[in-house]
Amino acid sequence: MSTNPYQPPKSRLEDAEGAELKGLGGWLILVAFGLIATMGSLFAGVGFLVFFAQDLPIPGLETFTRPQLAFEIVGSLGLAGLAGVSLYFFFTKSRRFPRFFIGYALFGLLLAIGNFFVYRAIPAASVNGAVALAKQLLYSVIWIAYMQRSKRVRNTFVE
Numbered sequence: 001m002s003t004n005p006y007q008p009p010k011s012r013l014e015d016a017e018g019a020e021l022k023g024l025g026g027w028l029i030l031v032a033f034g035l036i037a038t039m040g041s042l043f044a045g046v047g048f049l050v051f052f053a054q055d056l057p058i059p060g061l062e063t064f065t066r067p068q069l070a071f072e073i074v075g076s077l078g079l080a081g082l083a084g085v086s087l088y089f090f091f092t093k094s095r096r097f098p099r100f101f102i103g104y105a106l107f108g109l110l111l112a113i114g115n116f117f118v119y120r121a122i123p124a125a126s127v128n129g130a131v132a133l134a135k136q137l138l139y140s141v142i143w144i145a146y147m148q149r150s151k152r153v154r155n156t157f158v159e
Contacts, residue, residue: 021152024093028152031101031143032090035083042080049073068118075111082107089157097157098147105140112136 024032049072082104089097116129147153 020155021150022155023152024090024156026152027146027150028090028156032087035087035090039080039083039087042076042083046073046076046080049076071114071118075114079104079108079111093157093159095157095159098153102144102147105144109136109140 049069082100086097086101086104088094089100112129112133112135116126116133119129120126
């Protein structure tokens with residue numbers, strides 16, 4: 001294959017446009033970091049809740065009940081488990097990852113909605129619940145749309 005010496009060289013941008021988007025790069029790195037951070041924070045949060053469960057009522061959260069505590073622990077463990085399975089599918093480049101991740105994001109949204117309604121009776125926690133719900137809604141909308149429309153996702157998770 002000969003090249004024309006009178007042609008200007010291609011820029012890196014032109015090469016990138018023709019390249020096939022594939023692999024665990026690009027925005028998918030943020031997905032991996034997010035899943036790992038979620039697992040760590042959820043396990044730490046569950047540890048905190050279990051540690052303080054013996055001292056109910058918690059000062060400042062006197063209306064916090066054991067059923068609310070159980071809801072929080074079970075929901076957090078479920079979300080951490082889904083994050084773990086999502087990470088497994090992510091690193092094995094399984095074709096099941098995009099759908100499983102969408103399920104994970106929707107479960108997180110349902111959990112945030114549940115937390116909002118469970119804790120709305122506690123003034124100190126109701127504002128945090130509303131903020132958490134807004135964050136989870138934004139997270140879900142962005143990443144579900146990305147999983148459905150991204151060429152990199154479509155080309156990477158094929159095994």
